[in-house]
Amino acid sequence: MLTIGMRVNLDKKKAETVLLQLIQLLQEKGVQVYIEPSVAEKTGLHELALPIERYPEFVKIVFVIGGDGTLLGIARQIAPFQIPILGFNVGNLGFLSEAEPHDLSDAVDRVISQDYYIEKRMMLQAELVRDGRVIEQGIALNDVGIAKGSFSRMINCTVSMDGNCIGHYSGDGVILSTPTGSTAYSLSCGGPIAWPELKTILFTPICPHTLTSRPMVLPAASILEVQVSAIHQEMGLTIDGQLGYPLQSEDIIRIQTSTFETHLIKWQERSFFQVVRKKLYGEIVDDKMGG
Amino acid sequence: MLTIGMRVNLDKKKAETVLLQLIQLLQEKGVQVYIEPSVAEKTGLHELALPIERYPEFVKIVFVIGGDGTLLGIARQIAPFQIPILGFNVGNLGFLSEAEPHDLSDAVDRVISQDYYIEKRMMLQAELVRDGRVIEQGIALNDVGIAKGSFSRMINCTVSMDGNCIGHYSGDGVILSTPTGSTAYSLSCGGPIAWPELKTILFTPICPHTLTSRPMVLPAASILEVQVSAIHQEMGLTIDGQLGYPLQSEDIIRIQTSTFETHLIKWQERSFFQVVRKKLYGEIVDDKMGG
Amino acid sequence: MLTIGMRVNLDKKKAETVLLQLIQLLQEKGVQVYIEPSVAEKTGLHELALPIERYPEFVKIVFVIGGDGTLLGIARQIAPFQIPILGFNVGNLGFLSEAEPHDLSDAVDRVISQDYYIEKRMMLQAELVRDGRVIEQGIALNDVGIAKGSFSRMINCTVSMDGNCIGHYSGDGVILSTPTGSTAYSLSCGGPIAWPELKTILFTPICPHTLTSRPMVLPAASILEVQVSAIHQEMGLTIDGQLGYPLQSEDIIRIQTSTFETHLIKWQERSFFQVVRKKLYGEIVDDKMGG
Amino acid sequence: MLTIGMRVNLDKKKAETVLLQLIQLLQEKGVQVYIEPSVAEKTGLHELALPIERYPEFVKIVFVIGGDGTLLGIARQIAPFQIPILGFNVGNLGFLSEAEPHDLSDAVDRVISQDYYIEKRMMLQAELVRDGRVIEQGIALNDVGIAKGSFSRMINCTVSMDGNCIGHYSGDGVILSTPTGSTAYSLSCGGPIAWPELKTILFTPICPHTLTSRPMVLPAASILEVQVSAIHQEMGLTIDGQLGYPLQSEDIIRIQTSTFETHLIKWQERSFFQVVRKKLYGEIVDDKMGG
Incomplete structure (x- = not known):
């Protein structure tokens, strides 16, 4: 059974909503979900609590709901374990977060069917x-x-x-x-x-x-x-x-x-240059189109 | 009688030597010289002590012996009084200091004979x-x-x-x-x-x-x-x-x-661009030649 | 009577439409309008033809319909005559063109009532x-x-x-x-x-x-x-x-x-920095608001 | 027997002198030397003429006497043959030329005793x-x-x-x-x-x-x-x-x-950064010292 650890930056607007939607989508598909104890406390989902130290034992993929800053922090923490990370961007367009909040269901399906690739980033x-x-x-x-x-x-x-x-x-x-x-x-x-x-x-x-x-x-x-x-x-x-x-x-x-690398989950069809063009050049780029 | 106030950064090597040489050269020419009380103390020239607050009453020109940093500090202090400043550079080539330690006698002669111009710098x-x-x-x-x-x-x-x-x-x-x-x-x-x-x-x-x-x-x-x-x-x-x-x-x-300006004493024949070329471009420029 | 010479870059889409609208608006207000002979030929408005050489005799204001490039060329040609120029931007946002094609009537009213200022640009x-x-x-x-x-x-x-x-x-x-x-x-x-x-x-x-x-x-x-x-x-x-x-x-x-300057007609309420922010920073700036 | 092809830019002052000195030094050590036909003509050393097309058959190392520009041209010509190149710099300090004209004898000794390494540069x-x-x-x-x-x-x-x-x-x-x-x-x-x-x-x-x-x-x-x-x-x-x-x-x-690379002969003790510091930063760096 797929087990996903979820880390969230609750300071970001929409982050909690995205978290709850993802939990529901994942549980419907039979995925085991964990969240950090403090968030479990806050949301009342006590049974899902798991501290990040225990991720190596259980967790196969980490979902990060926040911005690039949130993902950076998690990446450093789990670097020794090589657990792949999928970022859900709930702030401005990010370079590290791949999934957009408006296609959560699609993202979940892709993760379950392993329709993604792993980008290994040096540290x-x-x-x-x-x-x-x-x-x-x-x-x-x-x-x-x-x-x-x-x-x-x-x-x-x-x-x-x-x-x-x-x-x-x-x-x-x-x-x-x-x-x-x-x-x-x-x-x-x-x-x-x-x-x-x-x-x-x-x-x-x-x-x-x-x-x-x-x-x-x-x-x-x-x-x-x-x-x-x-x-x-x-x-x-x-x-x-x-x-x-x-x-x-x-x-x-x-x-x-x-010696550690960060393993990022990436969709095939979105290119790094699209993000560069959107974020740095201010270009309007269609997310769904190749490069 | 010309009265010159002298400010010196004694942290700079050569600064004290230059100070003493200038005092001697100036006094030989009948110029009244003042130095700051702490320096008067240190050098034993107690009779030359004058705090900067009293410059407006007496001092017609300020000599600064140090680097550009020293001159900046003095310039801010005497800004309200519009007393012209001549910098003697005892460190690396500076943009603000005009006189070189190796031609002190020449510098003194020029100041006495008013063979210079005043560059007004906005603040x-x-x-x-x-x-x-x-x-x-x-x-x-x-x-x-x-x-x-x-x-x-x-x-x-x-x-x-x-x-x-x-x-x-x-x-x-x-x-x-x-x-x-x-x-x-x-x-x-x-x-x-x-x-x-x-x-x-x-x-x-x-x-x-x-x-x-x-x-x-x-x-x-x-x-x-x-x-x-x-x-x-x-x-x-x-x-x-x-x-x-x-x-x-x-x-x-x-x-x-x-509303205040810094008045810098400058020689006619050295151009700003010469300093730019020497300092920034690393060019070897003859000091004595026109730009 | 106000006399306006109009210069147009017909390569720009919308330029001819803007030209014809402006001519109509100006004539309705009793303004004498001139256009360049080649454009008069092309549009059939033969009676409005006046070569730019004769502008100094007749023309009080020049309207330029095009982009910044078009305006640059006209500015060089009429530089000796100090005739104010109002640019109508029919391409991308420009730094020189002040009026937008969507408020032609407003622009005409302002010109007639002299509700503008002249920005003198060095050449x-x-x-x-x-x-x-x-x-x-x-x-x-x-x-x-x-x-x-x-x-x-x-x-x-x-x-x-x-x-x-x-x-x-x-x-x-x-x-x-x-x-x-x-x-x-x-x-x-x-x-x-x-x-x-x-x-x-x-x-x-x-x-x-x-x-x-x-x-x-x-x-x-x-x-x-x-x-x-x-x-x-x-x-x-x-x-x-x-x-x-x-x-x-x-x-x-x-x-x-x-010794010549270009005299640009400018509205009071739009600032240079608004154009910088829109054009260079890609910011969305409201044209109607003070900058 | 070691065979060296020599290419020279005779427009550079000192280039011919360096060429002749190198030929003498190499021949004394029993090295077979070739020069390009036009240079053989000019210097009267007809028996040393060999066109570059025949290098693959005979030549083990190419000496280039000129500046970086000369070496670039040769590198492109012999790229398919992977023959190592040693540049003798007779102009300004170069990034590609390793040997200085003042230590020709030393350079020759090193080449003969294979006291160098090969830097492979992508093309x-x-x-x-x-x-x-x-x-x-x-x-x-x-x-x-x-x-x-x-x-x-x-x-x-x-x-x-x-x-x-x-x-x-x-x-x-x-x-x-x-x-x-x-x-x-x-x-x-x-x-x-x-x-x-x-x-x-x-x-x-x-x-x-x-x-x-x-x-x-x-x-x-x-x-x-x-x-x-x-x-x-x-x-x-x-x-x-x-x-x-x-x-x-x-x-x-x-x-x-x-698929081709340029093989440059380099001495062990001089680093790329020394050249950067000398050439770009204007620093005075001792050639003989490590790094």
Whole structure:
């Protein structure tokens, strides 16, 4: 029997409605459904409660009802388990969420009949090294950012790849991004858009002081190190723009491709470029049409 | 008798040597010299002490020994008095400092014989308005920045000119710059280089989420307002990247051309473009040659 | 009696319909209307024919029915006569055309009752100097472009302002733009958006080989000179992207603010920023609301 | 016995001297040397003449004495034969040339003792399709450019990947680049710098009319098609900026990774980033030091 774990961002309007509709549709088809305990509490569906830690035992697919931000958080949590994720977009058009709330029944049918493919998205592993010891580590689906605070004007980043110095970057910081993250903050910083299934790490300086500092496309197999320095203490490391750690001068952030990947459920007929065109170019693209 | 006030950044190597040489050169020529009390203390030249507040009474010209950063701070302090400033650059090549440490004697002769011209640089006045009241105000020679902190991903800025909405900008923030500031942080954010004596306000979004958000060149006579909002509280206002004020959601920052100007002493034969070419293009330009 | 000269781009769909409606509306109000001879021929309205050369004698206002491109051409032709122009936009939203085809009657009433203001737009004068002689000259409302051809990779431009070298630019060429032209080709090349009534000349290198080459905002009172060189002969000078002249190595193009201005008729309530937001940001902006 | 074919650009100063020195050094070590017939004629070394067509039979390594441009041309010619190339840079610092003229003896020793590694650079194959037929084809080490001429303002490119529309690009054209070409024209157009051994195709619009049109990093395994259209006939296709073909409206340019690669001889201790830092950042980097 198919077992689906459902994660929902109840701050989003429509999210609860979509959740309840999906539960009903899935249960009608004989699918076992689980929701997180806090949501079970809130909705009174106590018998469906299952904490995410127990997903590896039971859950075959995760449904995420929210926006790209919600999905990012779940993806990091379940990265070690390789459980495929289907995102239901209840906010603005997203790059990660595939299903639209207006075709829930269709989405459920497709999932049950396995009429989809799995897109494997590389992730980044980040380690914060202080005085030679790893003191924090995390995994990112979008990006690892190293940035100054709002009052400080500049931080210095010395960036190396496999021990070779790439360069010294003074400015607001640097961002290391997966192809998945290339349409997020990296793009705002001037980085290129990368085809989501590529294996590559994008390195983009943020408002660099030196005008010749440009975005770089680097091998997925490389180990990147960023050593920060500044005369102030207002620097931070962020994971997917969601988790933050304060940095100190001389800290090293080591970034490499994670051994984990995010497995996204995708329909065959919608292309990445359609989303780019709709979301970035403002084009009106028919969802149902090929590319 | 010519009276010169001298301000020095003793953190810079060579600064104290240059200071003492200048004092000697000036005193030999019969110029009255003043230095700040803390420096008088440190150097034992107690009889030369004069606090900057008393400059309007006595001082005809200010010498600044330091880098562009030092000069920015002095320029803001003496803005109301229109006392001309001559910068002695003891760090990297600067845009504001005109005199080089290796020709101190020449610089002194020129100042005494008035063989220079005064470049008038516009300044910006910034007011921080909260709940309808102006709670802070400041004056900037370079720029007024409004930016997110290191952990927060995005702030929203609604920008208007003379009451007309320019647009909504989501991203790392926005920067309003004078032509003088156009070669500083604004340039790192993608803004254009402006001829320093122009009267215009440059508006540049910082890493904007919307790719169509572009730098703008706006009339010096306009009143610009930036209203910030964010779901977090990590936002700040900075003046010349040196003074900072925390911002709250719904704060309005009102920016307009100041009634004060900075008066810079400049030699005739060195052009702005020479500095641009040396500093930004890395070109080797002969200082002594016309542009 | 008010006399209006009408210029129309009949290649645009709807243009002839708009023309005929306007003629009828204007004649009903007792306005004397003229059209160009070729259009008079085509529409059978022979008695309305008047060549543009005779506009200075008779015509008080010019109506242009077309797109921004059509208006640019007319603006150059009538620049010496300072006759105000009202553009009727029959294509995509334009920056220069103020009136929309769906409110022709309203536009006519406003013109007759003088319920509008005149926006004065600076123009550029360009001279092509070869072997010390001016061999071509032209006037531009948008821009003066100097560019390589499709097969040649690079041209070199040495650019100076008032005799001072700005820099050497290798790449696809350079563009000198008015504020009006700042939303046209200059923007595609990375230039800033300038408030249309500013007096300034924008200089933007096109795909420069040197990454530090950045757009510049220069004084309207300056004389700019661009000397081109290349090992090939595929270089051209363009005026508003509409007129072209082949260039030879060592040619100098001299650009300065023209003594002529274009006088555009504008409604009070629509702001430049509304058009920017609609056209560039893809925002949905209500035409009738203050900006 | 090692056999080396030598190709030289005699337009470069020092090239002939370097050529003769290399011939002497190689012959002293018992290496069989060939030069192109025209150069044999010019230098009187008739017995060394060998046309490039006969390289596959005899030549094990090609020495190229010139700049990056010279090497690009040779690389295209010998692409099918996979003969390794060592570039001797006699112009400005290059990305492709590894050996410097001041250490010819060292370079020769290394080649003979095989103290080097081979860097395999992907190439692009371009086909020009008109009316359904391939009428031209070529191979590029750097890039395939599709661009307007100097007088025409805009061409339209509809770009697709594996049959899915990427988008419509109006502007000066588009450029498809290998990682090797990422530091050439693509960079001037705003593209990222790609690690040279990556397998990826970079797509960069040239001065796009739509501000949201951004550089893209695409899979090396994809088939890209660009269909051009314009109301004028001034469009061209270029290969490495060196070969050109006129284009007509509705032409399709099909680009994919070539089955051929360029094999570059590289020293172990010099990194790509050193060249980036020297050439683009203007940094002073010691050639002899690692990274």
